[in-house]
Amino acid sequence: MTLSAERHAAHDPDDFAGTLDNRPLLLVDADEVLLRFxxxxxxxxxxxxxxxxxxxxxxxxxxxxxxxxxxxxxxxxxxxxxxxxxxxVDDIDAVPDAAAALDRLSGAYRIAILSNVPARCRDRRAAALAGHGMAFPVLANSGEKGPVVRSLADRTQGPVVFIDDLPPQVSSVAAHAPETHRIHSVADPRLARLIGKAEHAHIRLDDWTALEAHLFGLLA
Ligand SMILES: [Mg+2]
Known part of the structure; x- marks a missing residue:
């Protein structure tokens, strides 16, 4: 497989699922969690x-x-x-501390970025995230995220953690994969003020210092 084919395969949900082991799986939304959308x-x-x-x-x-x-x-x-x-899509600033936190977490978690970016923009998004120091598989989804989280959870032996800013996505994952640990996170302080914890989230954490501490705490 050529390098570019490998990189492409890494961004396909099925191919990514095939690489899962018993490490916990961390599925992170991009817009308003990793990127200042x-x-x-x-x-x-x-x-x-x-x-x-x-x-x-x-x-x-x-x-x-x-x-x-x-x-x-x-x-x-x-x-x-x-x-x-x-x-x-390739000109969006990163949320502070996200890259450093994910880098430290990547020893303990398998990390993938689960983004509702249009499929045609996936490679540009993956390259932009890599440019911000977040070179992880980017799984491009459309609509509800519950079904893809379900299929990934079925193919890993470890626990699954999901982070998103949108309450309907947290609810979708709760409905399809109730065993997941669900974190509601809204990076932009102005947006964060407009909304409380998503009903189906276990916890609400808006900055990566708190997220990192919580994610390491889950492993203890
Ligand atoms: Mg988002």
Whole structure:
């Protein structure tokens, strides 16, 4: 297998599952857990003459035309986010301390980044994360994360830990893989203030110093 084929295979959920052993598996979301998604999205929207108002914990309904103040119809949100990924996926800053924490954790955990990045942007996202010092397999998902977490949990002998900023994803994983340890984490302080702990999370931790301590504590 060539090096590039190997790298590609590492990002395929099935191939990744085939490499699992009895080490605990840590599945980490990217946007707003490892990467400062909203901050970069705001700048992108500004470049498009739009404005994101962080009045509630959602994007849809919170995007406005800067000049007229008119709300962008929620039906347009998906298209905007899709365009954002094409334009900016490899230009998003890392969340402080994330890379160093994952590096230290990588001796004890198998780590994969489970991201709802569009499949066409997966390699760019993996390269960007590697550039930030987070060279881990990037599993590109779409929609609910519960089913893929279920299939990975079925193929590992160790415990599974899941981290995400979105409560519906935490709930999805709780429904499909109830044995997982679920952590709710929101990196952006402005977003973090808008939302409490996700109902189906075991714990809410917003910074990587606390996350690292908790993740090492789970092994004890
Ligand atoms: Mg996210």
């Amino acid at each position: 909203v901050e970069r999205l705001e700048r992108y929207l500004e470049s498009q003459g739009l404005l994101l108002r962080l009045d509630s914990f959602r994007l849809s309904g919170n995007i406005f035309t800067r000049d007229s103040g008119a709300p962008v119809p929620p039906a347009h949100t998906k298209g905007l986010i899709s365009d954002f990924f094409d334009a900016c």
